[in-house]
Amino acid sequence: MDYKKLKKDIIAYSISIGIDKIGFASSDPFIEMKNLLLRQQSLGYQSGFEEKDIDKRTDPALIFDGPRSIIAIALAYPSKMKDAPRSKRGERRGIFCRASWGTDYHVLVREKLEQLAAYIDSRVSEARFKLMVDTGELVDRAVAERAGIGWSGKNCAIITPEFGSYVYLGEMITNLPFEPDEPMHDQCGECTKCIDICPTGALVQGGQLNAQRCIAFLTQTKGFLPDEFRGKIGNRLYGCDTCQTICPKNKGMDFHVHPEMEPDPEVVKPLLQPLLQISNREFKEKYGKISGSWRGKKPIQRNAILALAHFKEETAVCELIEVMQKDVRPEIRGTAAWAIGKIGGEDAKSALIKAQSVEQDTAVLLEIEKGLEFFTVQDGV
Structure with missing residues (x-):
């Protein structure tokens, strides 16, 4: 041969x-x-x-x-993304990373x-x-x-x-003995933009990543997001592109050569509030074909709640209260409680106090306390 x-x-x-x-x-x-x-x-x-x-x-x-x-x-x-919808008050949107x-x-x-x-x-x-x-x-x-x-x-x-x-x-x-090609030499040079901009300091040094701090990883976890990362996740629902978008080597790079890779704007930049009550069936039908759905709806819903808190979206408080009161998953109830406190308002405070009197899960109770602490800070106590 x-x-x-x-x-x-x-x-x-x-x-x-x-x-x-x-x-x-x-x-x-x-x-x-x-x-x-x-x-x-x-x-x-x-x-x-x-x-x-x-x-x-x-x-x-x-x-x-x-x-x-x-x-x-x-x-x-x-x-x-072509024709990307805009996120605005009352219609806040999350984002899936480009690889999804x-x-x-x-x-x-x-x-x-x-x-x-x-x-x-x-x-x-x-x-x-x-x-x-x-x-x-x-x-x-x-x-x-x-x-x-x-x-x-x-x-x-x-x-x-x-x-x-x-x-x-x-x-x-x-098992076939093909002649190897030459590896490509590093072309990053002295540039450290990706390391400098990483929101959580996950890039400890060039070529070494602490995955436990990487937002792309954190968005895929199913438990409570650690407190230190809640203010850094922004409106990311899955993945993070920050270290790619800052890279000078990516400037002007945008290829639309595979039709199957074209994003549906309503799927990869979806409205956040409808995600709060989405059923398993609805989630699978809308998001099942993208890689960002592989962990199921729970992480996406948790991240959507955090994104609403990031925007301080007051129109979402009523829905978040319903989630806090009725969702069977402690991580979702608790995250909703934290977000309600972060957004604030009289309805938010009274709902948290009421939830505190009936909630049985200790982890959720802790999140309710965190939510109420926002009001303590606001009141200057």
């Missing part, structure tokens, strides 16, 4: 099916990434969503029999990988593959960097010269 020719043919085929960038890497262990992950683990910086076995995350031979190379791909996604616009990228990237694998299989009958998109064992960023897709930026994203960091990544391990 002429693998040099096959590699050229694969590249040509990848372009024909809409893959925006492709690269080839060796299947050697990712030693530098392993050391970084071990440090992350020792510092308690991991999110908990990752594969827990660091050896599996960094050694292809532990998850695939006889790996010879890895093929990495990237798909460019849009950074700007359009059809779930896990589906889109996997489809491209499956097409690519089918093509290679048609050329080499003994070919074997293991496909991965985000939830696989390997670190997508490490593979993409080694394959020359882009360099690993200080914001912990792969940055490509052509598309900036607005790319979805995927890869396949294979």
